[in-house]
Amino acid sequence: MESQESDICNAEEMDMLLSKLWLFPLFKTVDWSSVSVPLMNPTGELPARNEWQGEYFFDAKVDLTGVHKKHYVVSSKLNKLYVDMDKVVPFQIHWDGTPGLYVRALMMFTLADHMKNPVKRCITHKDKDNPMNTHYEHSEHVLATGNDNAEYNMDQQSKRYSVKVPLHLQQGCNYALVNYKFMCKTSCTGGLNRSPTDVIFTLEDAGGTVYGRQIIAVKICSCPKRDKEKDEANMAEPSGGKRKMKVKKEEKKLEPAMKKIKQEFNPNENGPVTFMVTCTNHEIAEMAKNHLRRWDEIKSVEWGAPGVPGVPAPPLLHITDDVAVLPQPYL
Ligand SMILES: [Zn+2]
Numbered sequence: 001m002e003s004q005e006s007d008i009c010n011a012e013e014m015d016m017l018l019s020k021l022w023l024f025p026l027f028k029t030v031d032w033s034s035v036s037v038p039l040m041n042p043t044g045e046l047p048a049r050n051e052w053q054g055e056y057f058f059d060a061k062v063d064l065t066g067v068h069k070k071h072y073v074v075s076s077k078l079n080k081l082y083v084d085m086d087k088v089v090p091f092q093i094h095w096d097g098t099p100g101l102y103v104r105a106l107m108m109f110t111l112a113d114h115m116k117n118p119v120k121r122c123i124t125h126k127d128k129d130n131p132m133n134t135h136y137e138h139s140e141h142v143l144a145t146g147n148d149n150a151e152y153n154m155d156q157q158s159k160r161y162s163v164k165v166p167l168h169l170q171q172g173c174n175y176a177l178v179n180y181k182f183m184c185k186t187s188c189t190g191g192l193n194r195s196p197t198d199v200i201f202t203l204e205d206a207g208g209t210v211y212g213r214q215i216i217a218v219k220i221c222s223c224p225k226r227d228k229e230k231d232e233a234n235m236a237e238p239s240g241g242k243r244k245m246k247v248k249k250e251e252k253k254l255e256p257a258m259k260k261i262k263q264e265f266n267p268n269e270n271g272p273v274t275f276m277v278t279c280t281n282h283e284i285a286e287m288a289k290n291h292l293r294r295w296d297e298i299k300s301v302e303w304g305a306p307g308v309p310g311v312p313a314p315p316l317l318h319i320t321d322d323v324a325v326l327p328q329p330y331l
Contacts, residue, residue, distance in 0.1 A: 056212055058095045107198070109195050119191075121142050126139040
């Protein structure tokens with residue numbers, strides 16, 4: 001038993017080991033403990049905030065490809081978007097391409113004391129005579145989208161505002177681009193009131209059932225680059241930085257779904273990669289295997305015959321009760 005104990009990694013060590021594996025993006029963002037979470041109202045009194053890729057491999061991230069814009073920047077250290085008011089920010093919405101799904105974006109205050117309050121626009125910016133609203137009729141919604149088929153919602157109970165966009169993949173692209181704009185500033189008195197906010201993206205079907213969730217902090221300000229540098233510098237200082245790290249560690253301790261990983265993996269060799277993940281129980285192990293199988297199906301089609309749909313590649317993974325064997329990536 002002692003030798004098994006010595007193999008147990010903490011969450012950070014596990015992250016480090018997984019980061020060396022090709023499948024890291026798959027594992028990193030899957031919140032295994034939430035896979036069987038009961039359905040919750042994404043616009044309710046306290047919407048869930050855990051990130052969860054779910055069965056459709058959902059992800060939402062700012063599109064930074066080929067961008068040299070000054071009006072928005074992203075801090076990967078803080079998982080935070082800094083953006084100027086009333087300027088377009090494109091987001092890449094990733095999922096497995098299943099039709100009939102939607103992405104909902106909802107802003108929420110980050111601090112516990114403010115979380116229950118809906119995020120809405122300040123009096124100045126929602127004024128009908130404000131030039132910002134000449135072509136914008138959703139006067140209370142801070143978060144706007146350029147998508148013509150968007151539905152703007154206000155939850156009658158929680159009074160939260162959100163916007164929902166139907167998702168379609170374009171040929172040859174494995175994500176949908178959705179443009180968003182923020183129609184107030186973080187500093188607006190009577191609106192965001194300098195209180196930090198997050199945007200919560202949920203993958204939903206037409207009936208509002210949630211299949212995935214992603215979250216990014218957002219600050220709406222006049223000098224995104226300057227504010228980002230300032231926040232990152234504050235984070236590096238002992239008082240601010242330590243507090244954040246401590247919170248992160250505590251969050252990780254709550255969800256030690258997979259405790260042990262062994263790998264037999266030499267990145268310099270062209271051969272299959274074998275690794276073993278030990279889960280805390282059979283249920284989580286089954287979920288992990290199902291995710292791998294689903295991933296295999298998707299990638300087999302995606303990589304099978306470029307440009308020729310419906311011709312899958314041979315299975316990429318060999319999964320047994322104990323092991324999953326991966327070939328080297330051929331990207
Ligand atoms: Zn405002």
